[in-house]
Amino acid sequence: MLIRLGFEIAYRFVQPTPMVVMLDIHGSRSGDVVASVPLHTDPAVPLRRYRDEFGNTCVRLHAPAGLLVLAADAVVRDSGQPDRQQPDAMQVPVEALPEDTLVFLRGSRYCETDALMQYAWDHFGHVPAGWARVQAICDHVHAAIEFGYPHADATRGAARALEEGRGVCRDFAHAAIALCRCMNIPARYCTGYLGDIGVPPVDAPMDFSAWFEVWLDGDWYTFDARHNVPRIGRVLVARGRDAADVAISSTFGPNTLERFEIHTWEAGPESLDLGSGPLRCVA
Incomplete structure (x- = not known):
C-alpha cells in the first residue's frame, strides 16, 4: 500500500523569531519513504537538523518577520496491515x-x-x-x-x-x-x-x-x-x-498560526510523481 501524506502550515511573526519544529517522518520509517519533497519554507530560510534524546528529528530555523509557510509532501510504503495484536503478551516486572x-x-x-x-x-x-x-x-x-x-x-x-x-x-x-x-x-x-x-x-x-x-x-x-x-x-x-x-513547533517569540493543513490518504502509483511541491487532494 502507498500512502500520500504531508502538510502546509503558516505562521505570522511580528519580528524575527527562532523556531524548532518536529515535522519529519520518524527515522524508523525512513526506509519506507519512496518519494518526497522534504520540509521547506517560503520564504526560504536555512534549516538545521538534529536528533533529540528520544531519537526524533528536530529542525532549527530562524523565522523572518511576516508570513512563513512550512510544507512537505511524501509517499510512504506501508504494509496495509492493522496494528499488531498480541493478546497473550505479558507484563514485565x-x-x-x-x-x-x-x-x-x-x-x-x-x-x-x-x-x-x-x-x-x-x-x-x-x-x-x-x-x-x-x-x-x-x-x-x-x-x-x-x-x-x-x-x-x-x-x-x-x-x-x-x-x-x-x-x-x-x-x-x-x-x-x-x-x-x-x-x-x-x-x-x-x-x-x-x-x-x-x-x-x-x-x-x-x-x-x-x-x-x-x-x-x-x-x-x-x-x-x-x-x-x-x-x-x-x-x-x-x-x-x-x-x-513532541510539539510540532516551538516558537521563541509571539506569532499567529494562520493556516494548518494536513493530508494523508491511500494513494496509487501516480502519486510517486510529486512535482515541484506539495499537492492538494481534489478528489
Missing part, C-alpha cells in the same frame, strides 16, 4: 525492565501519575496483568472521554481529561499512558499521520493524530484509546513521554 524503558514509567507534564495512582489501582488492580490490563485501560478511557475538536486545551493533563470527560486525541493518549504507568507498564506518547484508511471517512479537517505504545513481553505494542480499534496506515513522526516532548 519492573525489576526486569530494560533501563531505557524506565523513563516511560515516570510521571510527566501531562501524565500525572501521582494524581491518578489510586484511581488506576481501584479500576484496574483486579484485571490480569499484561495485554488484558492495557486493553481494559483503553476501554475505560475511550468510554470516559468524549472526543471533540472544540474541547482542545493545551494545558489539560490526564487527570483533568478524565475528570472533565472531554478532550481530543492527545487527551485520550495522556489518560491511557498515565494509567498504564500507574500500573507499572511503560508507556510512551506517539504522534504522526493516521488517515481514514480502512474506515469510513470522517467529515472533519485532517490533523496529526496521537496514540501510544506500551512495553509488554520484550517489545513495544501500539494502542489507541481514542479509536480503540486496530487501525491501518499509521506513520510515526515522533515519540516521547507526552505531548510536551
